[in-house]
Amino acid sequence: xxxxxxxxxxxxxxxxxxxxxxxxxxxxxxxxxxxxxxxxxxxxxxxxxxxxxxxxxxxxxxxxxxxxxxxxxxxxxxxxxxxxxxxxxxxxxxxxxxxxxxxxxxxxxxxxxxxxxxxxxxxxxxxxxxxxxxxxxxxxxxxxxxxxxxxxxxxxxxxxxxxxxxxxxxxxxxxxxxxxxxxxxxxxxxxxxxxxxxxxxxxxxxxxxxxxxxxxxxxxxxxxxxxxxxxxxxxxxxxxxxxxxxxxxxxxxxxxxxxxxxxxxxxxxxxxxxxxxxxxxxxxxxxxxxxxxxxxxxxxxxxxxxxxxxxxxxxxxxxxxxxxxxxxxxxxxxxxxxxxxxxxxxxxxxxxxxxxxxxxxxxxxxxxxxxxxxxxxxxxxxxxxxxxx
Numbered sequence: 159x160x161x162x163x164x165x166x167x168x169x170x171x172x173x174x175x176x177x178x179x180x181x182x183x184x185x186x187x188x189x190x191x192x193x194x195x196x197x198x199x200x201x202x203x204x205x206x207x208x209x210x211x212x213x214x215x216x217x218x219x220x221x222x223x224x225x226x227x228x229x230x231x232x233x234x235x236x237x238x239x240x241x242x243x244x245x246x247x248x249x250x251x252x253x254x255x256x257x258x259x260x261x262x263x264x265x266x267x268x269x270x271x272x273x274x275x276x277x278x279x280x281x282x283x284x285x286x287x288x289x290x291x292x293x294x295x296x297x298x299x300x301x302x303x304x305x306x307x308x309x310x311x312x313x314x315x316x317x318x319x320x321x322x323x324x325x326x327x328x329x330x331x332x333x334x335x336x337x338x339x340x341x342x343x344x345x346x347x348x349x350x351x352x353x354x355x356x357x358x359x360x361x362x363x364x365x366x367x368x369x370x371x372x373x374x375x376x377x378x379x380x381x382x383x384x385x386x387x388x389x390x391x392x393x394x395x396x397x398x399x400x401x402x403x404x405x406x407x408x409x410x411x412x413x414x415x416x417x418x419x420x421x422x423x424x425x426x427x428x429x430x431x432x433x434x435x436x437x438x439x440x441x442x443x444x445x446x447x448x449x450x451x452x453x454x455x456x457x458x459x460x461x462x463x464x465x466x467x468x469x470x471x472x473x474x475x476x477x478x479x480x481x482x483x484x485x486x487x488x489x490x491x492x493x494x495x496x497x498x499x500x501x502x503x504x505x506x507x508x509x510x511x512x513x514x515x516x517x518x519x520x521x522x523x524x525x526x527x528x529x530x531x532x533x534x535x536x537x538x539x540x541x542x543x544x545x546x547x
Contacts, residue, residue, distance in 0.1 A: 170202035173365035175519020181328035189332035212273035225517035247309025255414025261488025294314035392427030450477035
């Protein structure tokens with residue numbers, strides 16, 4: 159039976175980071191994934207992902223994202239890859255009210271408070287100032303914007319690939335095309351059974367994303383739901399206006415009702431990426447509809463983009479699906495399994511995890527090898543998460 163100090167189950171954002179951080183600490187580590195990462199079947203793809211330093215989801219996240227930025231810069235220096243681009247970030251809200259974002263009210267104000275608490279560089283802009291700086295936005299005139307120059311985007315596939323490669327160069331082994339069926343505590347560790355083999359380790363880090371609830375069972379299953387999300391890349395009449403040098407990442411709460419917000423990122427290859435989020439219809443990762451219908455793209459344009467982003471047409475150059483594995487309050491679970499402290503869980507992320515993933519991997523490595531972390535993970539305990547009604 160192959161053995162290791164730690165086995166990492168799932169090699170997406172959190173798993174690849176955990177594998178790398180364990181390997182760089184000298185641990186014997188095995189990673190397992192049912193697909194071949196980076197892949198399109200989970201939550202760690204889509205060309206670009208937003209990163210922000212002042213986190214409106216809660217101040218407990220800020221140390222994680224700040225450390226993640228440091229790790230990505232370190233990896234860039236080691237590998238020569240571009241992983242993080244600080245093109246600036248804008249959070250917009252109007253007087254009509256502010257829709258919940260990742261389960262949190264008053265998202266703009268909470269972001270501003272986090273920036274003030276942690277000394278993160280930022281500006282508060284009125285509609286006139288936003289329009290002068292970013293004429294791509296079609297504003298009503300009552301908007302307030304929080305602008306953060308250190309925000310921007312990360313390249314998820316590159317981040318996953320680089321961390322896996324670095325882990326491998328440090329001695330880590332990873333198995334792909336192998337599905338984990340069961341994780342069982344033993345008197346001296348944990349046994350991991352797959353559809354191809356059995357493995358043994360002192361500890362296991364489960365970062366299985368949308369498959370976590372099914373794999374871990376109760377009480378995780380009752381607090382996890384999987385939602386299909388769709389990403390769209392729309393054609394710009396003047397692509398130069400939407401390049402990262404001229405256009406920031408943004409999150410725009412344009413109303414107070416559920417779903418009245420969307421986000422976007424600058425054009426880095428083909429089209430301007432825009433999307434919204436839905437938490438009404440749940441799915442299963444093995445049964446999700448991955449084909450994006452033309453009607454979905456048209457709805458995205460007419461309901462969200464039209465009249466808000468100048469020069470973006472209804473032509474959808476490409477689209478992709480993505481999975482959110484969410485808790486009712488939108489917060490993470492970074493904890494051990496209640497049945498065994500040898501089984502650590504780094505999932506789910508409720509749709510806002512990639513920006514934190516590099517440091518979450520570091521936290522998991524610290525917990526697995528030393529039983530404690532430099533980060534305060536108390537807010538992310540399983541016991542803090544309510545069950546779905």
